[in-house]
Amino acid sequence: MAHLDIRQLQVGYGDKTILHGINLQVQKGEMIALLGPSGCGKTTLLNAICGFVPTQSGEVHIAGHEITQLPAERRNITMVFQSYALWPHMSVAQNISYGLKVRKIPKAQAHKRVLDLLSIVNLEGFENEKVTNLSGGQRQRVALARALAVEPDVLVLDEPLSNLDAKVRLSVRHELKALQKKLGFTSLIVTHDQEEALVMADRVAVLNQGRIEQLGTPEDIYQQPETPFVADFMGADNCIIYKTSEPNVQLHLPNRSTAQTFALYFRSSATQVQAFSNSKNEAGLTLSGLVEQTAFLGQQYRHTVRSGEQVLQADSRECWPIASQVSLFVPPQALHVFDLATHETSNAFQSNLRG
Numbered sequence: 001m002a003h004l005d006i007r008q009l010q011v012g013y014g015d016k017t018i019l020h021g022i023n024l025q026v027q028k029g030e031m032i033a034l035l036g037p038s039g040c041g042k043t044t045l046l047n048a049i050c051g052f053v054p055t056q057s058g059e060v061h062i063a064g065h066e067i068t069q070l071p072a073e074r075r076n077i078t079m080v081f082q083s084y085a086l087w088p089h090m091s092v093a094q095n096i097s098y099g100l101k102v103r104k105i106p107k108a109q110a111h112k113r114v115l116d117l118l119s120i121v122n123l124e125g126f127e128n129e130k131v132t133n134l135s136g137g138q139r140q141r142v143a144l145a146r147a148l149a150v151e152p153d154v155l156v157l158d159e160p161l162s163n164l165d166a167k168v169r170l171s172v173r174h175e176l177k178a179l180q181k182k183l184g185f186t187s188l189i190v191t192h193d194q195e196e197a198l199v200m201a202d203r204v205a206v207l208n209q210g211r212i213e214q215l216g217t218p219e220d221i222y223q224q225p226e227t228p229f230v231a232d233f234m235g236a237d238n239c240i241i242y243k244t245s246e247p248n249v250q251l252h253l254p255n256r257s258t259a260q261t262f263a264l265y266f267r268s269s270a271t272q273v274q275a276f277s278n279s280k281n282e283a284g285l286t287l288s289g290l291v292e293q294t295a296f297l298g299q300q301y302r303h304t305v306r307s308g309e310q311v312l313q314a315d316s317r318e319c320w321p322i323a324s325q326v327s328l329f330v331p332p333q334a335l336h337v338f339d340l341a342t343h344e345t346s347n348a349f350q351s352n353l354r355g
């Protein structure tokens with residue numbers, strides 16, 4: 001049985017429905033990341049689970065008990081916000097023990113719990129510090145300790161690392177992941193950062209316009225996107241519509257379907273730039289084109305290549321000069337192929353192609 005079980009959840013504001021029949025089962029100790037473009041309903045889903053917005057229909061269960069109609073304060077769910085939401089006039093210890101005080105936990109017991117949590121989040125000795133004296137990373141660790149203090153059934157994190165600078169963000173995300181594995185809390189995390197979702201989550205749910213478009217392990221979502229939307233959202237930013245009659249495009253795929261028109265999605269990092277040649281590659285996609293622009297990215301150069309009507313991006317360690325004629329090659333395992341005639345999701349189709 002799932003620890004957090006969301007069934008056919010429909011949520012909206014006024015007459016407008018934002019979430020359309022969300023089904024999501026989160027196992028105990030699992031972390032699920034919600035990914036999706038701005039406005040797709042990620043925060044609304046967290047708010048609905050917490051009881052901050054009413055549901056139009058559907059059910060939420062935790063450990064077998066239905067909580068759909070329970071007020072927020074009677075749900076044992078805590079939220080960590082992007083803005084930390086700490087009390088600025090309180091010390092670190094007062095912030096962490098706030099929820100324990102509300103629950104009338106004896107002082108000595110609460111104090112011990114605060115010290116334990118400070119040790120867990122690597123802030124020993126900070127109990128009397130004012131939170132306004134702490135760095136962003138330290139404040140977020142206090143916010144996490146405060147959320148964990150009440151031993152929530154589910155922890156929800158809404159963009160918890162967004163306010164941190166890039167370097168601190170990397171270290172805090174590893175700390176958070178390690179903590180989640182060690183303490184085994186069940187959590188849902190919203191992030192804009194795909195890499196963050198892939199690194200931290202056990203499974204990732206990609207949302208599009210209030211629906212879960214794909215739910216899977218980070219590897220599944222990245223390597224086997226089931227829809228063009230997921231492929232594009234997960235960074236396969238090159239898309240070409242391929243027709244069998246295309247003159248400057250060759251597509252050779254094992255176990256190819258009979259479809260005549262495909263949408264092909266692929267990453268610029270998986271696209272090899274080669275000297276122009278008419279020879280046929282064994283398998284994969286080959287296009288010819290003209291380099292229109294180059295940009296230095298540090299490890300490699302990104303090339304903007306025009307091939308007929310299509311403009312594609314391809315990365316290479318070598319910088320190919322502007323106006324050079326090149327061949328672009330994408331191996332079959334790096335292609336996400338969608339049959340436009342049948343709108344067949346690519347999963348079965350791709351595994352078929354990949355033999």
Ligand SMILES: Nc1ncnc2c1ncn2[C@@H]1O[C@H](COP(=O)(O)OP(=O)(O)OP(=O)(O)O)[C@@H](O)[C@H]1O
Nearest residue numbers: 013018036037038039040041042043044045190192
């Ligand atoms: N309180 C509200 N009243 C009315 N509409 C709202 C309210 N909160 C959010 N919405 C609308 O609901 C939709 C989903 O918003 P939500 O904040 O859940 O998206 P999100 O995926 O979290 O976006 P972002 O990544 O930008 O935070 C948006 O169209 C938004 O305008």
